[in-house]
Amino acid sequence: MPFNAAAAEVRSSIMTVLASWAGLIAEERGVAAPQRHVVRLARFIHENIPWISAHSAASDLIEELTQLIRVARKACDTRHVRIVPIGDCVRSGCTGKLRAVVKAVPGVRSRPSEIRCNADDSHWWASDEWAALAMRMQTLREHRRTWYSVADIEVLWKIPSGSIYRLANRYKWRRRKVAGRVFYHAADLQAALRG
Template identity: 75%
Template sequence: MTSSNSHQGMPFNTAAAEVRSSIMSVLASWAGLITEERSVGAPQRHVVGLARFLHENIPWLRAHPAAHDLIDELSTLTRLARRASDSRSVRVIPVGPCVREGCDGKLRAVVKVVPGAQPKPSEIRCSADRAHWWASSEWAALASRMRTLRDHRRTWYSVADIEVLWKIPSGSIYRLANQYRWRRRKVSGRVFYHAEDLHNSLRS
């Protein structure tokens, strides 16, 4: 996806930037788990260095109880990265926060523009979950929902959120999630854990 940069007049691939940010976050979280549990030095904090570090530790990661989370996250990020490299351009118009419960994504009105063809109908998509989208015929109902939606208690936290808010190392987070069977969901290639399960585990 590309959108215009109003300041420079140059195309900017919004989707690619979002995927790159998610890749950095996921790789850094898993690198943190390895350095904590194996007591080894941390890699350089960039995509190539983090990816190389994880690759060098594949045999150890394969035996880890949370290995399935790593596979799920990397598989999702791979799909998102391939989609972001699509050569088609679109016009993107910010709409507001996603109205689906537990979703931290941003809604955007999207019009696809394919060279040599008529622009495809507009739709509103969530930046975090591809299942959250609305056709143009649903915009009025969506606008009403956005107006009436009240602030509510946050119900999902990423590994990075938990690290910052509760000062828990990423390695301990994955162990707790596996031990206490926290409910989980994936958004943009990142795993989020249910707040209720997290709070219950911390209290116990």
């Protein structure tokens, strides 16, 4: 399972907000604050709801928690997550497959949030390494792959689809259509990108 950076970020925010409110309660009530653990902090705040509801900052707590809930639900929503197969892992001796994790927001053109190996979590590439990864994958494949989809080209070479269509037309890339998807010949793509 790929690492969900958005969920980790939200969890960190939840911890910070809960610790802050628990600290306020503990300080103003003169009681000990719980350990910095999400469940303990939430329980402590819950036990102090009668007191905090009379506090002048109660509406701020509700607003912050509502926002955190909204962001957490969005981060955990897997309905719009797509896993795009990229190819074999390029690390020596690894038999895993690389996959791009794409968080698709309806109505917004989404980019992969990460590329990871399914066999080893330490095999991952940041977006600024994708072009080098693509070159390395191409070298390792030794031209075994002949056709690339528009989505493949977007991910591997970071070329927007509009530019792909323009380049394909300009350089007369060979193309084929399979099940409604357009694929371009690897040799034509590589020749255009080298030139």
